[in-house]
Amino acid sequence: MARSVTTARKTANTIVAGALGLLMFFPVLWIIILSFKTEGDAIKAPLEILFNTGWTTESYGTVQARSNYFKHFSNSLIISLGSTFLGILIAVPAAWAMAFVPAKRTKDVLMWMLSTKMLPPVGVLVPIYLIFRDLGLLDTRTGLVFVLMMINLPIIVWMLYTYFREIPGEILEAARMDGASLREEVIYVLLPMAIPGMASTVLLNIILAWNEAFWTLNLTAAKAAPLTAFIASYSSPEGLFYAKLSAASVMAIAPILIMGWFSQKQLVRGLTFGAVK
């Protein structure tokens, strides 16, 4: 039986929750507003900005003209997509084996993989930095694709494993009986069924890679810097910069914000390793 709730109570809930939600969202909303103001207007008092200033898109143009914004945007795109798809490529066979032909040690291997995610990055900062320097990988997109692929690999394997396990093994067996080779079985039977799960895995890992801000800050300079590192350059700006910082930030977070809203459920699954159901 559904509990009956008075309209008054529901209204009160809506108002309180709505206000709190808006409060959490306000910083994002605010930079969207500031990004459409002139630099001079962007530092005025909030009420004046809202009701007493004009709108302009000039900051978006300035950001691109002054700092080649789209170079950094495409760096972010290449690094996050590259690391995610490379990770999927390596994780699919591992997750397949763990889900459908589990051995006695499967659980231990999975646990160990997850535990590598808990290694603090700063603990291996020095060796990675030196290895990258010696291999000429500092400030290259290749280097970052590799690092971000490695730090997200445990999450990718884990998520794919949980999705694969939801697929009944009998269907794969039937395909095998009908004479499908292993490769055919994976490509034509398993992957089509796993597409929703794989899509969520891809989505969450693009988000994580896009926002990663330890390795991207420490291993890049001007050339391969993705947006995380580019935005950081606004910590020592010249002159007025609120509108420019807002425009640069809005473009940097918009794609991820939209993807993030679609992947709320995967977030819980992917980041808690099944410890919360």
Place this chain on the structure above:
Amino acid sequence: MISPAVVLLLGWMLVPLSLTIYFSFLRYNLITPGANPFVGWENYYWFLTDPSFKAAMANTFMLVGGVLLITVAGGILFALLLDQPMWGQGIVRIMAIAPFFVMPTVSGLVWKNMFMNPVNGIFGHIAYGLGVQPIDFFSQIPLLSIILIVSWQWLPFATLILLTALQSLDQEQLEAAEMDGAGSMSRFIYIMLPHLARAITVVILIQTIFLLSIFAEILVTTNGGPGVSTTNLTYLIYVSSLLQFDVGIGSAGGVIAIILANIVAFFLMRMIGKNLDA
């Protein structure tokens, strides 16, 4: 089939890890090239007796503890609220979780400039409007300012997980308790809180792992200052390794960071392991 992933992860873990341990016993500075002699525990001695280490440990605990306090308490309240019947719940939820998807450098800089700047920030304007002295966040309460910024980023995570846990609560149990005359407070304390206990523990453990490594927010706002008042362990190691080029001492710090994170990871892995069986 598992092997490519295992080999890669094993290499990724073992090679740098052994190098960190190896470097931590060498006198190895990138500005003074030449032989890197074995010096035993000397780096650990210097790292641990450096006054900034003590400060960094205190800051790390304050940062992690402060953020956990705010996000867990706030997350429980928020999740309880979002679990109530209301209109437009989806929209409220979308707004509430947005901060989690904002990249750390953006949230650090936006809070620092658009909100906490004493002259041009919103808080400064509000203080001016009220006729009180504005707070200069990053010189008067630097660590608290960072705690607030990081809490804003992580509150959505806690809320989302606790809400997921709350929604798996058996509604009939709550109704039965209500019919037996249990008030909303005792329903919360005796039914909801025990049900949430596990999720709360998971939130605490996972967040601790990530919060121990807070870096970008500090880099773009305070650079660890003023003095060392916002330097956490991660930032201190970064300073020794990449700013002072002292590979030996930086590595010794790295080993200590790994040990610290492993203590937390141990408990987290036990909880994950239990659930994998089920």
